[in-house]
Amino acid sequence: MNMKQWLQQVRVWLAALLLACSLPVLAMNLQQAMNALPNAKAQGLVGEQPNGYLGVVNASADAEQIAKLINDARRAEYARLAKENNIAVSDVEAMAGQKAIERTARGHYILLDGNWIQKR
Incomplete structure (x- = not known):
């Protein structure tokens, strides 16, 4: 392996290490979920259920994380x-x-009779 190849491999490993270290920072906390909730509801991503918990109306990573943290x-x-x-x-x-x-x-x-409907 020559010096150029070795440096390229080191760069790849450093990039992977930086990405791995930054992933926990990307995770949402409860306060961020609470702040994101009004927008998520307005976009139709999450809704209220009769059981007192949020449900995911349109699946996305953010919607699922918001619902989980708040629930x-x-x-x-x-x-x-x-x-x-x-x-x-x-x-x-x-x-x-x-x-x-x-x-x-x-x-x-809102979830009524097993179906997501927009409240009127």
Whole structure:
């Protein structure tokens, strides 16, 4: 292997290393997901479900990550509320889902009878 080939190989390895190190930075955190939620709803990427959680209407990496992060936070909050009020988590989820659907803006998606529809 000559010097030119060796330098090219080193550059490739360095580029791969930099990419690998930057991947965790590309991951979204909960605050970023919360900030991205209104736009994701307006674009029809995610919508509210009767079970109190976000659902992915049109699959994309961002939509799935937003839904996962926010649903994880909701799940923890529902569990806390259920324990605090001595009721079942499923009851908290149902109440939260009903409120979320009621509060959903016109034109945003909600899940009704297993189908995504735009709220009118």
